[in-house]
Every structure is written in C-alpha cells, then in structure tokens.
Amino acid sequence: MCKKKNMVHPYIPNSVPEVKAKMLQEIGVKDIEELYEDIPGNLRFKGVMNLPEPLFSEYALKRHVEQLLSKNRTCREYISFLGGGCWQHYVPAVCDEINQRSEFLTAYAGEPYEDHGRFQALFEYASMMGELLDMDVVNVPTYDWGQAASTSIRMAARITGRTEILISNIISPDRFLIINNYCRDVLEINFINNDKKTGLLDLNDLQAKISSKTAGIYFENPSYFGVIEDQGKIISEIAHEHGALSIVGADPISLGVLVPPGNYGADIVCGDIQALGIHMQYGGGHAGFIATRDEERFVAEYPSRLFGITRTDVEGEYGFGDVTYDRTSFGSREQGKEFIGTATALWGITAGVYLALLGPQGIRKLGQTIMQKSQYAMKKISEIKGVKIPLHESAHFKEFAVDFNDTGKTVKEVNKALLEKGIFGGKDISTEFPELGNCALYCVTEIHTKEGINTLAQALSECLN
Amino acid sequence: MKTKVRNFHQAKWDEPVIYELSSKGEQGIIMPDVEHEIAAEVGDGISKIPENMIRKQAPNLPELSQMRVLKHYLRLSQETLGADLNVDIGQGTCTMKYSPKINEQFATSPKLTELHPSQDESTVQGILKIMYKMDIFLREISGMDKFTFQPGGGSQAILTMASIIQAYHDFNGESEKRDEIITTIFSHPSDAAAPAVKGYKIITIYPNEDGLPDLEALKEAVSERTAGLLITNPEDTGIFNPKIAEFTRIIHEAGGLCGYDQANANGILGITRSKEAGFDICFFNLHKTFSSPHGCGGPATGALGVTRELVKFMPVPLVEFDGEKYYLNYDISESIGKIRSYYGVTAAVVKAYSWVMSLGSEGLKEVSRVAVLNNNYLLKKVLELRGASAPYAKGRHRIEQVRYSWEKLTEETGVTTEDITNRMIDFGFHMWSSHHPFIVPQPMTLEPTESYSKAEIDEYIAGLKKVVEEAYENPDIVKSAPHRSVVHKIDTSSLDDPSKWAVTWRAYLKKCKK
Numbered sequence: 001m002c003k004k005k006n007m008v009h010p011y012i013p014n015s016v017p018e019v020k021a022k023m024l025q026e027i028g029v030k031d032i033e034e035l036y037e038d039i040p041g042n043l044r045f046k047g048v049m050n051l052p053e054p055l056f057s058e059y060a061l062k063r064h065v066e067q068l069l070s071k072n073r074t075c076r077e078y079i080s081f082l083g084g085g086c087w088q089h090y091v092p093a094v095c096d097e098i099n100q101r102s103e104f105l106t107a108y109a110g111e112p113y114e115d116h117g118r119f120q121a122l123f124e125y126a127s128m129m130g131e132l133l134d135m136d137v138v139n140v141p142t143y144d145w146g147q148a149a150s151t152s153i154r155m156a157a158r159i160t161g162r163t164e165i166l167i168s169n170i171i172s173p174d175r176f177l178i179i180n181n182y183c184r185d186v187l188e189i190n191f192i193n194n195d196k197k198t199g200l201l202d203l204n205d206l207q208a209k210i211s212s213k214t215a216g217i218y219f220e221n222p223s224y225f226g227v228i229e230d231q232g233k234i235i236s237e238i239a240h241e242h243g244a245l246s247i248v249g250a251d252p253i254s255l256g257v258l259v260p261p262g263n264y265g266a267d268i269v270c271g272d273i274q275a276l277g278i279h280m281q282y283g284g285g286h287a288g289f290i291a292t293r294d295e296e297r298f299v300a301e302y303p304s305r306l307f308g309i310t311r312t313d314v315e316g317e318y319g320f321g322d323v324t325y326d327r328t329s330f331g332s333r334e335q336g337k338e339f340i341g342t343a344t345a346l347w348g349i350t351a352g353v354y355l356a357l358l359g360p361q362g363i364r365k366l367g368q369t370i371m372q373k374s375q376y377a378m379k380k381i382s383e384i385k386g387v388k389i390p391l392h393e394s395a396h397f398k399e400f401a402v403d404f405n406d407t408g409k410t411v412k413e414v415n416k417a418l419l420e421k422g423i424f425g426g427k428d429i430s431t432e433f434p435e436l437g438n439c440a441l442y443c444v445t446e447i448h449t450k451e452g453i454n455t456l457a458q459a460l461s462e463c464l465n
Numbered sequence: 466m467k468t469k470v471r472n473f474h475q476a477k478w479d480e481p482v483i484y485e486l487s488s489k490g491e492q493g494i495i496m497p498d499v500e501h502e503i504a505a506e507v508g509d510g511i512s513k514i515p516e517n518m519i520r521k522q523a524p525n526l527p528e529l530s531q532m533r534v535l536k537h538y539l540r541l542s543q544e545t546l547g548a549d550l551n552v553d554i555g556q557g558t559c560t561m562k563y564s565p566k567i568n569e570q571f572a573t574s575p576k577l578t579e580l581h582p583s584q585d586e587s588t589v590q591g592i593l594k595i596m597y598k599m600d601i602f603l604r605e606i607s608g609m610d611k612f613t614f615q616p617g618g619g620s621q622a623i624l625t626m627a628s629i630i631q632a633y634h635d636f637n638g639e640s641e642k643r644d645e646i647i648t649t650i651f652s653h654p655s656d657a658a659a660p661a662v663k664g665y666k667i668i669t670i671y672p673n674e675d676g677l678p679d680l681e682a683l684k685e686a687v688s689e690r691t692a693g694l695l696i697t698n699p700e701d702t703g704i705f706n707p708k709i710a711e712f713t714r715i716i717h718e719a720g721g722l723c724g725y726d727q728a729n730a731n732g733i734l735g736i737t738r739s740k741e742a743g744f745d746i747c748f749f750n751l752h753k754t755f756s757s758p759h760g761c762g763g764p765a766t767g768a769l770g771v772t773r774e775l776v777k778f779m780p781v782p783l784v785e786f787d788g789e790k791y792y793l794n795y796d797i798s799e800s801i802g803k804i805r806s807y808y809g810v811t812a813a814v815v816k817a818y819s820w821v822m823s824l825g826s827e828g829l830k831e832v833s834r835v836a837v838l839n840n841n842y843l844l845k846k847v848l849e850l851r852g853a854s855a856p857y858a859k860g861r862h863r864i865e866q867v868r869y870s871w872e873k874l875t876e877e878t879g880v881t882t883e884d885i886t887n888r889m890i891d892f893g894f895h896m897w898s899s900h901h902p903f904i905v906p907q908p909m910t911l912e913p914t915e916s917y918s919k920a921e922i923d924e925y926i927a928g929l930k931k932v933v934e935e936a937y938e939n940p941d942i943v944k945s946a947p948h949r950s951v952v953h954k955i956d957t958s959s960l961d962d963p964s965k966w967a968v969t970w971r972a973y974l975k976k977c978k979k
Contacts, residue, residue, distance in 0.1 A: 009828060011563050011756075013918035014835050023842045023919060027862075032834045035841050035862040036736060038705040043737045049605040054825025058567050061823050065571045065815070071591035074579035078588075082581040085806055092494045094531060098538045099760075100573065106547035108559055108759035109897070114475060114890045116951035117544030118761045124483045127970035131525040136972040140762070143617035144806045154662075177781075177802035181628055185664040230515035257511055259520050282592055283582030283807025284764065286617075294972050296963040305762075306968045308960050309482070312953045318482065319955035323966045329658030331901055334667040339658035341620025342752065346760035349538075356483055356534045357493030360523035369499045371510030376503045395513045419585055427583045450500040 007056070075280070079452045080424040081377075083399045083443025084224070085145070085172050086283050087275050089253065090447050092357050095277035099350045112320050119320035122345060123307045125352030129289055132252055132355065132363070133269050134260040136294035139304035141287040141348040145272035146178030148288030149218065149249055151338060152268040153183055155290075155301040156216035156245040158337070164188045166209055166244075168201055168219035170227075173432045192217065199227035199391040201235060210242045216268075220249035221261065225441065226374075226399030227391055228258065236265025252276060252289070252351075254397045257367030268292050277354030278347050287344035287351070300327055303338035366446055370398050373453070374444040380457040381442070385465060390439065398443060402426055405437040407464045414440070417463035423456055468920070468927040473893040474949040476543035483537055484970050487527035493534045525971075544951040546895065548759070552921040554843070555895035557866045557910030558653075558701055560731050560753035568756070568819040572812040582807040586792050592811060593791035596784045599768075599818045606829070607727070607747050608740025609770030614751075614809035615780050619728040620655035621804055622748035622767025623695060625780065626724035627660035628801040629746060629771065630693040632778040633722055636799055643692035643721070649678040651700035651868075654900050656726055665692060672904070676702050676857025683712060691721040698725070698742070699732065701900065701910060702856075703840065703863035713743030722746065722775075728767065730754045731914060732837045732865030735830035739770070746771045751810075755817035766813040780804045832915045836865050839913035839922060843867070846926045847911070850933050852877060856905050866912035868905050875907045880936040880943050882907040887954075888935065888946035892928040 008015045014023065020032075029035060036044075055061040075088050082088070098104065104118070112119045126138035142148050153165050165183065167176070169191040183189060190209055193202040201219055210217065217239045221229040229235075236246035247268045248261035253275040261269045269291045278285040292298035299306070308323040322328075329336035358366065378400050382389045386407040389400055404411055415425040426442035433439065444453065499510075511519060529537070553561035571577070580589055600612040616622035627646065634640040646660040649670045657667045668686045673679040678696070694716045699705045706712070713723040725739045725747035731754045739747040751757045751766040759765070771779060781800045782793035793808070824832065841862050847853050852874025855867050871882050882898045886909075889896040899908035913922055935943050945954065959965035959977075967973035 009824065009831065011565065011823070012828075012831055012835050012915045013921075014839060014915070015831055019919050020835075020838065023838055027838075027841045027845050029841075029862075032838050035837045036705075036864075037862060038707050038864075039733075039737050040707050040710075043707075043710060043741050045608075045736060045738050045741065049735050049826040049829065051602055051605055051821065051826040051829070054828050055822050058823075061819060062567060062570075064822065065595075065819050066574070066576075068591045068595055069571065069574055069576035069815075071594070072576045072580055073584070073588035074575055075581050075584075076575050076579045080581055080584075082583045084583060086582050088579075088581065090496060094493070094535050094538075096573070097535065098542065100569065101539070101542040101547075102549035103542040103545045103547040104761055105569070106549045106553075106561075106564055106758045107545045107761045108548070108556055108561060109762065110546055110556070110895050111886060111890065112955055113887060113947045113950040113952060114546040114895065115761075117480075117541035120480070120482070120544070121538065121541045122761075123968075124970070126968055127482070127484065128526055130969035130971055134524075135969075136975070137968045143621060143763075146803065146806050147617075147621075174803055174806055178804065178806065181780075181802040181804065182624075182662065185631070228514060228518055230518050233517070255520065255524065257514065257520055259518050260524075264517075279578035280581050281578050282580040282589065282811045284809065284811035284813070285578075286806055287764075294968070294975075299963070299966075299968075308966045308968050309970075309973050310959045311956050313956070314953045317479070317952050319952050321955055321957050321960045323960045323968055325960075329654045333654045333669075333901070334657040334661040336654075336658055338662050339620050339624070339655045341623075341653075341655050342618040342750075342759070342765045343621075343763040344617070344760075344765075345762035346764060349761060352483075353534065353538055355526050356529055356537070357531065358496070358526065359492045359528045360526045361528075362492055362494065362496060363526060364520075364523045365498075366496045368510050369497065371513065372499045372503055372507050375507040375510055375513060379507060395515060395518075415585070419588075424581065424584055424588075446497045449497075450503055 078422050078424050079455060081426045081442045081456065082424050084427040084441045085174060086280050087443060087445060088280060088447055089275050089445050091277050091279055094357060095350050095353050098353045099346050104346060104349060119307050121349045121352060123309055123320055125348045128352055128355040132255045133291045134262045135269060135291035137299055138289060138291045139302055139306060141273060141289055141344045142304060143343050144286035144288045145249060146175045148270035148290050149175060150179045150182035151303060152247050152270040152290055153179065153216060153218055154338060155268060156247055157187055158301050159297055160215045160243060160245060162213050162215035164190065164213045165215055166190050166192050166217045168192050168194060170194045170199060170223045170225055171220060172224045198394045199223060199225050200229055200394060201231060203231060203234060206238055210238060210244060212242065214242055214244040216245035216247045218247040222251060222254060222397040225391060225401045226396040228395040228397055232261065232264030254367060256363035257371060273347060273351040276351035278350055287347035299324065301337055303328060303340050305340060369446045373448050374398055377444040377453045380453055384457060384461050398445060400442055402440050402442050409464060411438045411440045414463060418459055421459045423459055468923040470892045470927050470931045475951050477951050478540040478544060480540045482970055483527050486529055486533060486537060489528055491528045491530045493529055493531045551893055551895065552917055552925045553895060554911055554913040554917055554925055556897045557912040558729055560729050560912060560914055562756055562914040563916040564756050564758035568816040571819055572815050577811065577815060590791055593784055595818050596814055597786050597791050599814050600784060602821050603749060603768055603770055606734060607770050608738040609747060610773040611776045612768050612770040613779055613783060614766050614768050614814050615804050616767035616769055617805045617810055618763055618765040619750045619767045620659055622769045623655045623659040623726060624662060625769050625804050626695060626746050627663045627665065629775055629778045630722045631663055632799055632801050633775060634692055643690055645690045646692055646695060647686050648695045649700060650904055651702055652697045652726055653728065656695040660695065676704050677706050680708055683715060687715055687719040691716065691719045693722040693724060695724045695726060699864040702868045703866040704858045705864050709742045728753055732833050734833040735826065736833055745775055751813045751817040756820040757813040757816040764810045764813060766810045835915040840865055840867065843911060843913050843922055850929055852933060866910060868899060869909045870905050871907035871909060874936055878936045878940050880940050882909055884943045885932050888932045888943045889928055890947040891949045894925060894928050
C-alpha cells in the first residue's frame with residue numbers, strides 16, 4: 001500500500017499479499033475489485049482523498065500528535081476556576097485504572113453471560129447512585145445532563161399526558177439549547193422566574209403559570225449559579241397539587257451534604273456524573289443519569305437500558321439482564337420510548353468505582369470540603385474593592401456568581417489579565433445572562449488550595465485596582 | 466494445521482455484588498482536606514446550608530479499602546469479553562476493530578484530559594486544530610462540506626439529522642406540511658425512533674426479494690408530506706443498494722432531504738461517497754469505522770457532516786480556522802441549537818484523527834478492501850456449514866457484513882440462534898443475532914472488519930462448525946449453554962415483572978430478600 005509497495009500495515013493482518021491471494025482464491029475471484037460488483041460505476045469515487053501522508057511508524061505518529069497536544073495549556077498548569085457544566089475534581093487513580101482495562105474499554109454489546117462483568121458493574125453503578133439519590137431506579141447513563149433533563153421532561157409529559165413544561169430560568173443556556181431542540185416540537189416550554197436577590201425560585205410566578213396542562217416543573221439544585229434551593233418541598237407540592245411532576249437536576253457530588261431531591265418530593269431526578277471520577281477532557285467526559293421511584297408508570301417510560309438482577313440455573317449465582325427491553329427502541333423501533341443507542345457506559349462504570357472508593361463518609365467529607373473552600377473563596381473575593389457576590393444571601397455549593405459591574409472592567413478584560421498571571425478566571429456569563437451585566441461564574445472544589453484561592457484574590461486585586 | 470476450537474473457560478470469580486463486600490469503617494481513598502486556616506475562617510461549611518437541606522444520614526454507599534475496590538472491579542473486568550481478547554467478528558454491524566493502544570495514550574494525556582471546555586481559545590489551539598483537521602479529513606472521505614463532532618453516538622447523530630431536516634423545512638415554511646420521515650427496516654432502529662422524538666410520523670420500507678429496499682414502495686411512500694429519508698447503505702444485510710442515487714433523487718424531487726446513516730462505513734472508505742449518492746447529510750461513528758473503542762457502550766461520537774446549503778442549520782459551535790488561529794464559531798444563523806454539551810467526545814476525535822494519520826488515503830482504502838475480502842471469505846465458509854444460509858442476493862458478494870439465517874438448522878434440530886449464541890460463548894466467541902424485528906428468521910449478523918487475520922477467522926468458523934455439529938448430534942449441550950462462561954442460564958422471567966424486577970441493590974433487597 002501507499003508508496004511503499006507491499007507494505008503490510010500492523011493494523012491489517014490480511015494485507016499480506018500471499019494471504020490475500022489465498023483468500024481471493026477461496027472466494028473464487030481474482031481481485032478485491034470484483035467484490036464491489038454491486039456498486040455502480042457512477043457511484044464509485046474516482047478521485048483521491050486528499051489526506052496527509054500517513055505516519056506509519058508509531059514513533060512518528062506519537063511525535064506528531066504529542067506536538068499538537070503540547071500547544072494546549074491545561075488546568076493542571078494553570079489555576080482554574082472554571083465550572084458551569086464541567087468541573088475540575090480529583091480523579092482517583094483506580095478510576096483511570098479500571099476504565100483503561102482492555103476488557104471494559106473494548107467490550108460492547110455482548111450477552112449477559114460473557115459480558116456478565118459489564119452488566120454487574122453498571123448494575124452496581126445504578127445501585128450506588130440510587131443510594132446517593134435515595135431512588136430505586138437509575139438508568140444506564142445517557143449522553144449528558146442535557147439529554148438526561150430532556151428525557152426526564154419527555155417522560156413527565158408521557159406520564160401525565162400533558163404538553164407544557166415549566167423550567168426555572170436559571171439554567172445553563174447550553175443545557176437549555178439541548179432541551180429546547182429535544183422538546184420544542186411536542187411541548188410548550190415556559191420559564192419560571194427566580195428572585196433576583198436570592199436566586200431562589202419565585203413561587204408566586206410558579207403559582208401564576210402552573211396549570212392543568214403542565215406536565216412538570218424542572219429546576220436545578222444547586223442551580224447554575226450554585227445556589228442551594230431550599231423550597232424544594234413547596235415547589236414539589238405545588239406541582240403535585242396541579243397533577244404535574246417535580247423534576248430536579250442535581251449535582252451528585254453535592255449529595256453527601258445536601259438532601260437528595262426525592263426527599264423533598266422530586267419524582268424524577270437527573271444530572272451529570274462527570275464530577276464522579278471522570279476527567280474534564282475539554283467537555284468530553286459527560287454522562288447523564290435519570291432516577292425515579294420503582295413504580296411501573298415511571299419505569300415504563302424510560303428510553304434507557306435498565307439492568308436488573310436475577311438468578312440463574314445454579315443456586316446462589318447472580319445473573320443480570322435488561323428490564324422491560326420491549327419499551328426501548330431496540331425492542332420496538334419508533335414504537336419504543338424515544339431512542340437508545342451507544343452513549344456513555346464506561347463513565348457509568350467509572351462513577352461506580354468512584355462512589356465505591358469514597359464510601360459514605362468520603363462523599364460526605366468531600367461535600368463539606370467543597371462547601372468550606374468555596375465559602376472561603378467567596379469571602380476572599382467579596383473583600384476586593386468593587387467586586388460583589390450578588391446572591392450572597394443564599395447558601396451556595398461549589399459555584400457562585402461574581403459581579404464586576406462596579407469595577408469598570410468587563411469580565412473579558414479581567415479574565416485576560418488573570419490569564420497572564422496563569423489563572424483561568426470564572427466563566428464569563430455576561431452574554432449568557434446580559435441582564436446581570438459583567439458577571440462571572442466561579443467554581444471552587446476540593447482541588448483548590450488556600451494558596452490558590454489567595455493567589456486568585458491577589459491577582460484580582462492587582463488587575464482591578 | 467487444522468484449526469482447533471479452544472478448550473476455553475472464562476474467568477469466573479463468583480464475585481459478590483459490591484454491597485456484600487462492604488465492611489464498616491473501611492475506605493478506599495482520602496480526598497483533599499480543608500486547610501485549618503480555611504476552617505478557622507469559615508467554620509464547618511455545613512451550617513451555612515439551610516437546615517431543611519442538610520443531609521442527616523450519610524448515603525448508604527459500600528465501605529471498602531482501596532485494594533478491595535480495585536480487585537472487585539478487576540474481577541468484573543475479567544468477567545467481560547472485550548474486543549482486545551476475542552476474535553470479535555460476532556457482533557455484526559458494530560465494527561469491532563482494533564483500537565490502537567498508542568491512541569489511548571494520546572487520549573489519556575493530561576494535555577487533553579485536564580482541559581476545561583470554557584478555557585480561553587488561545588490555550589486550546591492544539592485540540593481545536595485536531596478537531597478542525599479531522600473535519601477536513603471527513604470532508605474528503607464523504608464529499609460533505611462541514612462536520613460537527615457534537616453528537617455523542619450514532620443515535621444522537623440521527624436525532625441531529627432529523628433536527629436539521631426539520632430546521633430546513635421550517636426555514637422554508639414547510640415544516641407543518643412535511644411531517645413524515647421514510648426509513649427502511651434494515652436501517653438501525655434509531656433511524657426510525659429518533660425522528661419520532663421530533664414528532665415525525667415514520668414510514669418504513671421493507672425489502673424486496675433481493676433484500677434491497679423496495680423502490681416501488683418508496684415511490685408510493687413519498688408525497689408532499691415527505692420531510693426526508695434516513696437510510697443506511699449497505700444495510701445490515703451487507704448488500705449495497707445500487708439504486709441509492711435513485712432513492713435520493715426521488716426524495717429530492719418530492720422536496721425532502723436525504724440523511725445517510727454511515728455509522729458503519731467500514732467497507733467503502735475511498736470507494737464510494739455520500740456526495741455522489743446524492744445525500745445532504747451523513748454521519749460516521751468514530752467508535753466504529755474510525756477505531757475509537759466501544760467502552761462497553763460509549764463514550765462515542767457520531768461525526769456529522771452536511772452539504773454547504775445546510776451548514777447554517779448545524780448545532781453550535783463549529784470549529785473554524787481564520788488562517789491564524791482555530792476558534793469556536795457560535796454565529797450559525799439558523800442553528801438547531803445544541804445536541805450535546807460543549808463540543809462532543811473529544812477523546813474519540815483524537816483517537817480517530819490519530820488512526821487516520823496512521824493510515825493515510827491508501828491505507829483507509831486498504832482497510833475497506835480487506836474488510837470486504839474478510840467478509841466474503843467468511844461468507845463462503847459459513848455457507849459451507851450445515852443449516853446455515855445467507856438470505857437474499859444469492860451468489861452475489863457482500864460489502865462489510867452479512868445477515869445469515871439458521872432457519873434450516875432450527876427446523877432440523879430445534880436449536881435456535883439464541884442457543885448458538887450461548888454455546889459460542891463456551892469457545893470464547895461473541896455471536897449476535899440482529900436488531901428487532903427479526904425479518905430474517907433465526908438471524909446471525911457477522912462482520913469481520915480488517916482487524917482479524919485469516920487464521921483468526923478460520924478459528925471463528927471452526928467454532929461455528931463445532932456448535933453446528935453439536936446441534937445435530939447433541940442438541941441438549943447447545944440448548945443448555947453456556948457451560949464455561951461466567952454464569953449459567955439466566956432466569957429472565959423476573960425482568961418483565963414489576964413485582965420482581967430490581968434495577969438497584971436496594972430495590973432487590975426490598976423485593977426479593979423479604
């Protein structure tokens with residue numbers, strides 16, 4: 001192949017000419033060309049794909065790709081306060097060890113016999129998530145939070161037979177774009193306001209807008225601005241009084257210290273598991289969960305795979321399999337619930353490993369550490385002249401908005417100055433929420449140190465004053 | 466040397482469910498703690514939480530020391546048959562090829578894993594360049610004009626196709642009228658299911674006696690209500706539809722758009738393209754044709770490309786190059802919005818990019834030629850097996866896969882596809898039936914890709930041959946299989962019974978351990 005005649009590529013064993021000849025002879029044709037007999041001439045591609053000269057040696061390839069990647073500056077090299085949908089947490093070594101295992105990395109869709117381990121690992125993931133969420137049913141993970149929220153909303157619409165959804169207006173705009181594309185053709189989407197001072201849901205607005213056509217109310221806790229919503233019970237009650245469902249998007253890493261949504265009336269809980277042992281990967285590490293109570297009317301509406309535990313012919317042996325497979329599009333095509341396909345199973349396994357490593361006390365302690373460090377950062381930043389924490393009256397988890405309006409500088413300018421000092425400042429939300437003016441969303445987790453936070457505060461003071 | 470089947474036995478650890486391993490007080494990791502000075506300044510952190518939002522009882526997670534967690538999951542991994550361990554030609558349509566290890570090194574480099582998606586563009590020029598160049602590569606391979614990597618799998622790419630089709634008709638003021646999507650029964654189930662999510666009515670075309678989607682049925686199906694066509698080619702049967710350009714022409718004449726499900730394009734790289742067949746949109750699964758590993762079912766990427774006319778409907782952002790730097794373009798006039806968060810599964814893009822770089826233009830063609838060679842060799846050998854057949858297109862060659870039938874064997878022995886699948890496991894092989902519904906009775910779909918040597922393909926055939934012999938001579942051993950896998954015959958009766966099914970351990974304890 002290529003310029004080197006008769007080169008046998010290491011990824012293509014049967015490119016060995018003698019083997020090829022033998023196989024052609026067995027098939028009874030002279031040339032591989034003959035095997036393409038069904039492709040008409042006018043559909044044959046006659047040009048040349050203009051691709052770079054291949055790098056046959058693994059070393060050359062390594063040099064090339066590493067040279068490209070070396071242009072990136074990472075959150076390990078800089079101090080980063082970016083969050084807003086993707087979060088920097090510590091990833092235990094065992095998480096990486098397990099998801100890099102050949103067996104898990106390269107398995108796909110085998111039977112629950114030879115892939116028993118895959119089924120068990122995902123069942124255990126669901127089991128541990130179920131404890132964290134205090135729910136009995138958790139899906140094999142979907143693409144991300146946006147998809148999980150979209151499906152939760154569509155499930156609510158099917159369960160209630162209604163056509164309107166109410167969404168809290170403090171939501172990641174990117175996530176809303178996903179929900180909007182997924183739901184707008186069959187559902188009417190309306191927003192519920194939040195109190196400008198507290199960032200909590202405006203119950204009056206909810207009362208005014210909810211009606212007998214409302215399938216559900218979707219809000220997030222903590223919210224996109226990191227605010228801990230403490231009216232969950234009332235919100236759920238209002239939803240239920242009107243025959244609607246309460247749907248809550250939650251950050252699972254907060255649930256060591258925060259009450260799980262099911263306890264304040266949520267019927268469907270969804271969110272992202274990226275924080276649970278999965279690297280950020282430039283936004284490539286997301287996976288979404290959906291959880292409900294174990295009621296048939298809920299289970300019947302999942303589009304996802306649900307792996308159940310059962311027994312085998314041998315006493316004492318566990319087996320696993322798909323619960324109500326026929327409800328999926330694999331079982332019933334367009335008659336199934338939404339659709340199912342390859343999504344993010346390996347991240348489900350990884351999040352399971354993470355939860356098993358942390359255990360009950362670990363997840364609790366971690367939540368506390370994040371609370372303390374983020375509160376410390378809020379305090380330090382609020383001490384800087386002209387800088388405000390706009391929703392400081394409310395409790396926050398991990399993230400908080402920072403208001404630069406009185407500094408005379410835009411977030412863009414601030415972040416540029418910080419970048420020069422080796423800091424990724426908080427996410428610029430001035431275009432996402434223009435009504436807030438120059439605000440940024442800061443994220444502080446267990447990986448931040450006192451020194452790192454102080455360095456940020458110092459750098460902010462310097463570039464603002 | 467005569468090819469032998471292995472005296473195989475899979476690892477069987479009889480591994481308990483992780484909760485049964487829990488031992489109070491153990492822990493697997495210590496996470497970063499808070500500094501004393503911080504604690505002194507802000508207190509315990511928890512008391513700031515509104516009282517009604519403080520979790521009183523720690524979640525009931527298992528308690529295990531680190532090595533126990535590791536060991537448990539290593540055992541579960543051993544109880545999983547990855548492509549790296551078997552001759553993985555039995556999961557047809559899935560393109561179980563070799564995922565090069567060097568590419569894993571790239572994807573697990575901190576230079577990728579530790580990037581936050583909201584970083585300043587000047588700090589992510591490396592990854593943006595890789596994404597942009599991969600877009601250019603796929604344009605060459607497909608003839609399309611722009612790609613996005615946002616869809617997190619083939620099914621999400623199909624949803625994206627349906628979304629773009631709808632946005633196009635919306636733009637033309639025709640979306641009310643055009644409410645039907647046409648697909649075929651041998652296209653992936655999501656080609657029917659995902660557009661239904663967008664509110665489309667689905668019309669499914671069945672095959673004619675040659676196994677090809679019936680052109681007459683298509684002509685009857687199109688109307689002023691047609692929004693578009695979503696179709697694979699070759700379909701799951703591995704037969705290339707030579708009239709595909711006529712299909713796209715008919716749809717276009719009716720005012721619809723054509724979406725090409727190229728999740729699996731492994732037999733046609735550099736051989737035939739989306740553009741020449743008249744498609745407006747197509748997608749490639751980077752975890753199939755382009756070698757990114759399947760990961761037990763993701764993370765994955767359905768890389769989606771469109772013609773120039775449809776770029777304005779694509780999800781935001783697109784990766785662009787202004788001659789000096791790479792950047793994210795959110796200025797897409799009629800964008801459908803977003804399909805997945807951020808820019809897609811970047812690790813899969815890096816792996817696919819590296820794979821293309823290791824092969825080049827001729828190498829990609831060689832991949833397809835050898836995949837087709839392997840498939841037709843396998844076809845020849847399978848047809849020599851008693852009770853096996855390959856419905857449709859008799860005597861003709863196939864592209865990258867074949868949907869076989871064990872109908873005759875089932876009639877003669879009572880042994881079904883499911884039984885054969887379970888017995889093949891005893892020799893270390895996967896075997897996959899097919900997507901539902903089973904149009905081909907007692908189906909089996911095999912796809913040998915380019916990754917397996919002749920000797921390995923021969924070994925797989927020897928496995929099938931052995932099971933066929935058993936089916937005729939000792940059917941009970943097949944029907945009661947597997948015997949040498951991780952577990953024995955599973956009782957599936959509880960899985961459809963609401964009073965018994967258990968999707969979590971806590972549900973199991975409530976329902977089954979009463």
